[in-house]
Amino acid sequence: MFKISLLVGIFSLMFCTTWAQDLAYHGNPDNSFFIARDLAFSGNHLAARDTLSLVLTKYPDYTDVRNLLAKTHSWDGEYDLARKEFNRIISKDKTNKEVWIAAVKNEIYAENYYTALGLSNKALIFLMEDLDLLKLKEDTTKKIYEIQKDEEMLIALKEEAEGQVLRNRIGFINSFDVFDIVYDPMIFSAFEYTRTTQFGQIIPRITYANRFNTNGLQFELDLYPKISERFYAYANYGYSNQLIFPRHRAGLELYANLPKAFEASLGLRYLDFVTSAATIFTGSVGMYTGNYYFSLRPYLTPRKNGPLGVSGNLIARIYLKDKNQYFGLNLSYGFTPEIIQIISNSDILLSETLLFVESQQLLMEYSFSGKSSVNRYRGMLGLTRQELIFDAGQFFYAISAGLRYETNF
Structure with missing residues (x-):
């Protein structure tokens, strides 16, 4: 009985190993990236993420792959998942302009304008005087200023409408x-x-x-x-x-x-x-x-x-x-x-x-x-x-x- 159990265990282990090897990535990462990019830009974000995630199982530091993965999350409104991927890249590569811009835009899409402004300031520490980042920072600052003004106006109108103007x-x-x-x-x-x-x-x-x-x-x-x-x-x-x-x-x-x-x-x-x-x-x-x-x-x-x-x-x-x-x-x-x-x-x-x-x-x-x-x-x-x-x-x-x-x- 012991021998039968041992044989069953060995067989199961061999089957799982073979199955895992079949799931492992064996292709060309560059070709897979181009295929995933075409899928992503055509709107098929889910299929693109499947390919990108598979590439990352073997090439976890492939920046373009992880950046595109993060972007697809951001495009689908999954801002927290996108932020996690962007942060993983930025923690290792602090001079990648494309990633910084995508990370800032992700916070803007999520309407986290203060976070977006903070990321812009942080990016400009490593990419000083970059015109694109400066423009993004300026646009974010204007948005915050407009929101503050709108909130003050709404509060004033509400108080006036309710007869509660506090003078x-x-x-x-x-x-x-x-x-x-x-x-x-x-x-x-x-x-x-x-x-x-x-x-x-x-x-x-x-x-x-x-x-x-x-x-x-x-x-x-x-x-x-x-x-x-x-x-x-x-x-x-x-x-x-x-x-x-x-x-x-x-x-x-x-x-x-x-x-x-x-x-x-x-x-x-x-x-x-x-x-x-x-x-x-x-x-x-x-x-x-x-x-x-x-x-x-x-x-x-x-x-x-x-x-x-x-x-x-x-x-x-x-x-x-x-x-x-x-x-x-x-x-x-x-x-x-x-x-x-x-x-x-x-x-x-x-x-x-x-x-x-x-x-x-x-x-x-x-x-x-x-x-x-x-x-x-x-x-x-x-x-x-x-x-x-x-x-x-x-x-x-x-x-x-x-x-x-x-x-x-």
Whole structure:
């Protein structure tokens, strides 16, 4: 009985081996590729995939074969299967332009525009300044920008149709700074109300601060008048009779919405302290590219008896689900009274200064909204390195943390 079972097992193994050998690929891979290509281009994608898959059993690194296999999946709407094949090629061959383009188009067909933009950027790392990939990236960016505009318009029309246009917003801000040496913790809080009208936004604000064991209030008004579809402005005035704030502060700036999702502005700020004042010239250049936003803002502050004060900050954001959800970085560097600083003047410590101490700051922020988008939250965490005013060349460090809450009604 044992011998019969052994013979049956050997026979079965020989049969399976012979059957597997019959299924193995023995043809010319180039000829098979041309046949599969003709089948694919004539619309017979299933037969083409059978041939291509068989070739890959023996030649798994035949790029043209796998690329065509991925394309047939993409043409049939099987975007996940196509992505898997494209990724397998790209992981080994990062300079194959045809595969990169096909992979990007696969994401466009799947309406994964942010993924398509990311693939375009990645491809341009290995194929720098390639015109076809740059054109694909530009088209994808335009599509994303159009979708964002359409979504905003649909939301506005829906709210208007339902009589739910939210023109009012209340915001609460609270933050604190902790220092490694010398200074006690500082507290900063603000309450603001925003009213949106057909002419622009009006924002009154009350700010409270506790610095160096001194309390103070500042009253401000921001205006964002709409001039035209392309231009709008910013105007600000603030007053305080407390020494931890400037007595008067003002700002004026003109913004322009430019083609290709660019924005630029030019303006000035004015700070009036008890014994001195400063005029600061500023401007900005902003750019939306896909789900990213970048903004660069310089500050130029002339001084009568000293060099020009130069500083600036760079903002970078990546938007996630919608315009209310993003992760951002804000990097500030330079010498300016616009950035919060610390001085000692007749034993009175002020919040901002004309002495131009050196300062660098990195601020991280995360913004998100509730389910109805009526409530919005933003958390902030930052690190500051700043020169001690009474010990030039020596620096202190500060950690900042804050939370902003807004509700619309």
